[in-house]
Amino acid sequence: MDGGDIHLLLSILADGEEQARQLGEPAAAADDEYHGGGRGEEYYRGVARQLQGTLARAMGIARAIEAAAFAGGGGASGSRGTTGDRSDSPRSADESSGRTARDAAVAQQERHHDTIKRRKGLPRWTEKFRVPDASLEATPDDGFSWRKYGQKDILGAKFPRGYYRCTYRNAQGCPATKQVQRSDADLAVFDVTYQGAHTCHQKQRRAAAAGDQPPPPPPQADPSGELLVNFRHGLKVETNGLAPPPPPPPTTTTNFHDDQHFCFPSMPPFHAGVGPPPPPDDALGGGGCNNFSSPPFVSPAGSAAGESYFSMEHSYEPRGGGGHFVMSRGDSSELHEVLAAAASSSAVVDPAAAAGGFDYPLYHGEVDPHLPFPPLFGHASMYGQYRDA
């Protein structure tokens, strides 16, 4: 649905318009909204950054659309039905008696083949979540409803990796999956690798909800309610600390992984929003990915409560690890996935704000459910080198 993308784009542009309008408002009014108060200049700076980020997002989407158009919008990676139709031939696990087992194996193989094929084309990105209390069994929740379908011990990792797929995979054919792995080094950190974007209704609900009424999203924005809890606990995002610490606010870095095709020259959403200005040349189009980030930190701003912070790290990278931001240019369906993925990621944030745990006035309402990539609370840093295990 190209119309949908255009819509998205328009929506983001509308946000930009609103932000631009805010720039014209008296500082006083703004200060109320802006935390400390009395910092008109800061307020303007913040809004300007928002605007910058919004425009960057819009550009990103526009480019993606353009790229998709160039690609001819060809074969929307077919193999549908792989998720939906499952003639579950029961396979007895233990009774390894030939026939049923073999039939099942064949069936599974066919399904598997399809899914793997398709999976390869799906956009993939990683986020790091930090939870304040590593002792808790808490796992990062992005607000979506996931169903665990597997767990596996990974070589070299202390903790098993959990495999999740969208709860609505069968019902709505949603291809989104994620892998959650607790960091060896820091128990409070989780590496979450997402693959495929939500096409299910839950995403749209969130996006719609968040988009229409920004700051305190309606309950539906967080059906599980877990998000609230998590953010109250203080989901924190950490960066790899590769570069000099930009100013304090939480950082968001996303690494995307994708095997193909074109370089997405301007993917500033991550930094544009708030982060330090991207290294001019290297920045995306140029040579590679930005590689600046801030060290882990606990958002000061955040918290009135003092504990509500979170940090996330996002990454998106070509499989070769070139460090470029890339998106598949193969077909528009992939574009959609990327866009949707972005929207879904952003959903991570929105409910958070709703949780009230966040006190980032600057970004209240700024969390844009439509953005192609996760919105930033504060500094966005990104790297191109984040790789999944």
Next chain:
DNA sequence: GGGATTTGACCACT
């Protein structure tokens, strides 16, 4: 009872 999770097995990829 229905949905979610656990867990061992299977399969593809490298």
Next chain:
DNA sequence: AGTGGTCAAATCCC
């Protein structure tokens, strides 16, 4: 052959 990703029966939980 080793490893990662997925499946699906068994089990758990509400």
